[in-house]
Amino acid sequence: MAYDKFNILTTSAVPLPIENVDTDQIIPARFLKATERKGFGDNLFRDWRYNNDHSEKKDFVLNNPIYSGRILVGGKNFGSGSSREHAAWAVYDYGFRCVVSSFFADIFRNNCLNIGVLPVQVSPEYLEEIFRAIEANPNALLEVNLPEQTITIKATGSQESFDINPYKKANMTNGFDDIDYLLNIKEQIREFAGNRPL
Amino acid sequence: MNDKKTLFDKVWDSHVVHHIENGPDVLFIDRHMVHEVTSPVAFLGIKNRDIEVMYPEKTFATADHNTPTINQHLPVEDPLSANQLRMLEENSNEFGISYWGLGHEKNGIVHVVGPEYGITQPGATIVCGDSHTSTHGAFGAIAFGIGTSEVEMVLATQCIMQTKPKSMRINVEGKLNFGVTSKDVALYIISQLSTSGATGYFVEYAGQVFRDMTMEGRMTVCNLSIEMGARGGMIAPDEKTFAYVKGREFTPSGKAWDAVMDYWETLSTDNDAQFDKEITFDAANIEPMITYGTNPGMGIGISNGIPVADAKDSGAATYHKSLKYMNFNEGDSMMGKPIDFVFLGSCTNGRIEDFRLFTSLVKGRKKADNVTAWLVPGSHKVEKAIKEEGLLRILEEAGFELREPGCSACLAMNDDKVPAGKYAVSTSNRNFEGRQGPGSRTLLASPLVAAAAAVTGKVTDPRELMELETA
Numbered sequence: 001m002a003y004d005k006f007n008i009l010t011t012s013a014v015p016l017p018i019e020n021v022d023t024d025q026i027i028p029a030r031f032l033k034a035t036e037r038k039g040f041g042d043n044l045f046r047d048w049r050y051n052n053d054h055s056e057k058k059d060f061v062l063n064n065p066i067y068s069g070r071i072l073v074g075g076k077n078f079g080s081g082s083s084r085e086h087a088a089w090a091v092y093d094y095g096f097r098c099v100v101s102s103f104f105a106d107i108f109r110n111n112c113l114n115i116g117v118l119p120v121q122v123s124p125e126y127l128e129e130i131f132r133a134i135e136a137n138p139n140a141l142l143e144v145n146l147p148e149q150t151i152t153i154k155a156t157g158s159q160e161s162f163d164i165n166p167y168k169k170a171n172m173t174n175g176f177d178d179i180d181y182l183l184n185i186k187e188q189i190r191e192f193a194g195n196r197p198l
Numbered sequence: 199m200n201d202k203k204t205l206f207d208k209v210w211d212s213h214v215v216h217h218i219e220n221g222p223d224v225l226f227i228d229r230h231m232v233h234e235v236t237s238p239v240a241f242l243g244i245k246n247r248d249i250e251v252m253y254p255e256k257t258f259a260t261a262d263h264n265t266p267t268i269n270q271h272l273p274v275e276d277p278l279s280a281n282q283l284r285m286l287e288e289n290s291n292e293f294g295i296s297y298w299g300l301g302h303e304k305n306g307i308v309h310v311v312g313p314e315y316g317i318t319q320p321g322a323t324i325v326c327g328d329s330h331t332s333t334h335g336a337f338g339a340i341a342f343g344i345g346t347s348e349v350e351m352v353l354a355t356q357c358i359m360q361t362k363p364k365s366m367r368i369n370v371e372g373k374l375n376f377g378v379t380s381k382d383v384a385l386y387i388i389s390q391l392s393t394s395g396a397t398g399y400f401v402e403y404a405g406q407v408f409r410d411m412t413m414e415g416r417m418t419v420c421n422l423s424i425e426m427g428a429r430g431g432m433i434a435p436d437e438k439t440f441a442y443v444k445g446r447e448f449t450p451s452g453k454a455w456d457a458v459m460d461y462w463e464t465l466s467t468d469n470d471a472q473f474d475k476e477i478t479f480d481a482a483n484i485e486p487m488i489t490y491g492t493n494p495g496m497g498i499g500i501s502n503g504i505p506v507a508d509a510k511d512s513g514a515a516t517y518h519k520s521l522k523y524m525n526f527n528e529g530d531s532m533m534g535k536p537i538d539f540v541f542l543g544s545c546t547n548g549r550i551e552d553f554r555l556f557t558s559l560v561k562g563r564k565k566a567d568n569v570t571a572w573l574v575p576g577s578h579k580v581e582k583a584i585k586e587e588g589l590l591r592i593l594e595e596a597g598f599e600l601r602e603p604g605c606s607a608c609l610a611m612n613d614d615k616v617p618a619g620k621y622a623v624s625t626s627n628r629n630f631e632g633r634q635g636p637g638s639r640t641l642l643a644s645p646l647v648a649a650a651a652a653v654t655g656k657v658t659d660p661r662e663l664m665e666l667e668t669a
């Protein structure tokens with residue numbers, strides 16, 4: 001599925017300074033029963049966000065009106081656990097285009113890149129700096145510049161660069177996905193398959 | 199660097215169709231398993247692009263995540279679950295994929311049925327939209343979980359794009375102590391490495407302990423690789439592996455068997471091959487394990503107390519949040535903590551050997567009155583063996599019932615949900631908040647620890663009960 005191109009994103013951010021946020025928290029299994037990719041944002045962080053009677057949990061950050069923006073900033077080891085792409089869909093569908101953390105679980109990172117959410121891995125110190133900037137001012141702006149591979153706290157100008165595979169970067173900036181690429185080399189794949197022992 | 203290759207290198211390199219400059223490898227996939235939850239959107243993508251599934255004979259579908267574990271002969275009550283199952287059947291039929299739905303004799307959890315029917319083979323690349331696909335690494339395959347976009351890629355082109363992970367070898371040397379199972383070995387390693395300790399790596403397990411292990415035990419260990427963050431884990435195939443796969447429905451036979459054996463016998467790490475990281479543990483340090491927190495890395499030897507967090511550690515707040523959720527305190531002993539549920543099952547511990555272990559301990563005892571026990575075989579084949587080996591009779595005499603196969607309370611998508619605030623000793627793989635039902639509290643452990651809890655109604659060291667028997 002194609003997605004919007006990603007270039008430079010300047011926005012405020014939502015802080016979630018919890019470590020090991022797993023995919024069961026991002027979207028609990030009981031919300032995986034859909035057969036289309038629709039409406040997952042409503043159940044993002046479902047059990048942290050709502051009480052059993054569906055009323056909002058006032059102390060959860062997504063329910064706090066002072067925080068908003070298109071970047072989610074999470075603690076270390078974000079997205080561990082299951083391979084459910086639904087977790088990345090929920091993040092995207094809620095309106096986030098970028099997740100910042102000091103460490104990501106592999107499959108979640110891959111899933112994000114495949115659907116147009118940019119995972120930005122920063123140093124633990126810089127992550128703390130971001131949390132402090134948001135604490136000081138909930139509207140603090142972050143700028144994520146994909147072509148330059150930098151992230152900047154606008155108020156202070158403090159900047160860090162981040163890594164991304166050049167191929168994936170080109171995909172993100174152009175809004176391409178891997179399937180288009182693979183379909184183009186189908187003949188090469190067919191030839192390879194013909195020589196397989198299994 | 200030298201030209202010596204690891205087992206992982208050998209299998210990976212032989213599956214690279216194309217290397218993208220400064221990018222990932224295009225990796226050919228030999229076997230693809232699909233289930234009802236992570237496949238519908240992928241099939242939808244294939245339809246929207248108006249293309250065919252490239253090699254339908256390399257994909258196998260089974261229904262497991264969302265299925266009831268009682269009354270499977272009746273229509274599925276939950277309309278959303280029923281819809282997912284119907285979609286999987288329709289998609290499989292439309293694209294010519296084998297479908298083992300509810301009630302089919304080959305039905306069961308993806309990672310249990312794959313090996314049972316010889317779909318899982320040494321030296322293969324195997325993927326599935328489920329992170330515990332790492333299970334199949336027990337046969338010397340490269341196996342890992344993928345997202346739905348990648349499921350679509352495999353359906354469309356039998357390939358995915360992957361950057362080659364780094365390599366790690368984990369050695370466990372020596373002999374396992376009395377009462378220590380493969381599950382304890384895995385939980386021990388995760389407790390030492392943490393849930394992100396192997397992120398970015400593909401693990402090879404080596405050493406005496408894994409050589410001595412049965413295929414079932416190896417599957418349990420490889421299954422849990424993902425819980426230390428690894429992409430997957432694998433064990434070099436040996437005589438045990440070949441004996442296990444031989445003669446199964448999808449295993450090559452006759453001349454084809456000889457041909458694959460030539461390949462399979464090359465599947466081991468060369469002497470002097472380099473790993474990016476290597477760790478060695480001593481089996482003597484491992485005792486029966488249990489988790490006390492909300493990730494699988496929060497595990498301890500059953501006789502130890504819950505660790506006290508270092509207040510200066512940046513993770514201290516997360517740690518305390520986790521203990522609060524469990525309603526445990528730092529320093530508490532796990533032994534004697536009352537429990538409410540026991541779950542024996544899942545792709546981690548839902549095989550016949552796990553039922554044998556559990557049964558050996560509850561034999562001649564009675565299920566504790568305060569415990570609700572869910573015994574869920576990983577497949578119909580396992581269920582059949584439980585009956586044929588006479589385990590069912592022993593279990594029933596001890597007050598247990600057997601349910602029908604499926605993922606069940608491992609992820610609680612069906613009705614098998616542990617109620618809020620209740621404690622479950624589970625042989626599955628994740629103790630995340632709410633994993634077994636909103637508000638549920640999970641203690642991960644081996645089938646022996648689960649059995650000891652089931653008959654005593656509290657966390658109990660299984661060795662105490664086992665020693666009584668041998669004394």
Ligand code: SF4
Pocket residue numbers: 262263307308309328329330544545546604605608609626627
């Ligand atoms: S048993 Fe649990 S971990 Fe295994 S395939 Fe089913 S849901 Fe996934």
